[in-house]
Amino acid sequence: MSNYDLKQEVTDKYSLRGRVFHKLREDILNGRYKEHEELKEVAIGEELGVSRTPVREAFRQLELEGLIQIVPNKGAYVTGITAKDVKDIYMIRSSLEGMCARLATENITPEQLEELEENVYLASFHASKGHMEQMTELDNRFHHILYEACDSKMLENLLQDFHQYVIRIRKKTLSTKERGIASNEEHRQIMEAIKAGDARGAERLATCHMVNAYDNMVKNGLYDIFNGEEAALRNGGKHGKN
Amino acid sequence: MSNYDLKQEVTDKYSLRGRVFHKLREDILNGRYKEHEELKEVAIGEELGVSRTPVREAFRQLELEGLIQIVPNKGAYVTGITAKDVKDIYMIRSSLEGMCARLATENITPEQLEELEENVYLASFHASKGHMEQMTELDNRFHHILYEACDSKMLENLLQDFHQYVIRIRKKTLSTKERGIASNEEHRQIMEAIKAGDARGAERLATCHMVNAYDNMVKNGLYDIFNGEEAALRNGGKHGKN
DNA sequence: GGATGTCCTATTGTATACAATTATACATGG
DNA sequence: CCATGTATAATTGTATACAATAGGACATCC
Secondary structure: OOOOOHHHHHHHHHOHHHHHHHHHHHHHHOOOOOOOOEEOHHHHHHHHOOOHHHHHHHHHHHHHOOOEEEEOOOEEEEOOOOHHHHHHHHHHHHHHHHHHHHHHHHHOOHHHHHHHHHHHHHHHHHHHHOOHHHHHHHHHHHHHHHHHHOOOHHHHHHHHHHHHHHHHHHHHOOOOHHHHHHHHHHHHHHHHHHHOOOHHHHHHHHHHHHHHHHHHHHHOOHHHHOOOHHHHHHHHOOOOOO | OOOOOHHHHHHHHHOHHHHHHHHHHHHHHOOOOOOOOEEOHHHHHHHHOOOHHHHHHHHHHHHHOOOEEEEOOOEEEEOOOOHHHHHHHHHHHHHHHHHHHHHHHHHOOHHHHHHHHHHHHHHHHHHHHOOHHHHHHHHHHHHHHHHHHOOOHHHHHHHHHHHHHHHHHHHHOOOOHHHHHHHHHHHHHHHHHHHOOOHHHHHHHHHHHHHHHHHHHHHOOHHHHOOOHHHHHHHHOOOOOO
């Protein structure tokens, strides 16, 4: 309920399309619509009390965001995420988050740095208590601050786009209290590096942070959660999307 | 006329929306519609002989691709690219193209490697002759082969998306014969590294290739072409999009 | 003369009607 | 019994009508 595009945020309130788009996005990310499930225009339209037009336009946006796939004259289907996709996402993110942290070191404002410190401090409390809900929210916020601080709209939008995948992946993986504590410690180190003006250090730490997050995921049985898909992955290397 | 998304390629032939989407995209990239120009639904619909519905849906897609910006209840405007954007794009690309080249080294097929060699060989000819048109086409193809060869749909799509920006930027910058020759030499080195199975070398070379391309752009007066925008950039650092 | 309010036009937002396409079920022929 | 063709239902694709909104022109008031 927090990380929308600014332009969308406005659209959402004033247009049906925006509301539909947002509602569907939320439902897909939260797993209410399962992977490969078909979304029918009329059904969703009726459910939300709107006609097909805004629903269709929302579909087009969701497709470009990679959340659904539209097959012409057939239907719209919720896209599946394979183990290979998750791996690729974290590989790409590890590079871009590092770049972001490096730029943020140069461009961060005192206010943003202040919020970053507060975030880490507060998270250390929740981490020790094992409050996973709050940890997730604080983690999102931590990265979001860095996205803003890097002072690159391009990079910010890119990383923000990846974030939706992260949400979906989280639904599939179990985040442990131990990882929460470790993650918080990594956040703290990144924050300290930025505070000290050590751009290269911040970059390295942020990259490692992503690698660790991924490793933890694999260790905790990411592959077990993707039912059957990992088999196809090992056999062919390619992941057939249907 | 060559580098579309595969899924779109099919849609284009069978739906008006796809055709409209593609036509507008092409026109924006080719500079037929200037930056900040307003696109009106009815006008475009009449021009292409379709109703507003497919035009509207195409607009939604173009917005997500970053080519236009839709202001609710007002209109659709072609987005502008600032000098800062160009810089950021090449920074991000330098990292991702490097990653792509590294992965491609591990996963490239003999056929793809063959085409890569052929591409470099053919390009060396056109480079020496100063055939810029062909050079552009071969450059696009060279990178496209690597995108496919990296065996990561995520990375491939990402880099492919960036490509549209590259096309727009090219319209604003002058590519010289000298740069063509240098670029071809860099392509050759990347290809050789991949052929030799030197993943790290390929990564480093591909990253350098992007940095060089950007430096060349700046040297040849990228800033002069962005009329007035560079002034705002230097003054404030932030680039106001309106 | 300038500011402000109201009307009018142009444009986008939404709903709905109709056309085209796909998939399925069923019948018919081999 | 299986294959194939056809009819039908469900769903998406497109066009158009109508509603809502924004911006400007003009008149009115101070």
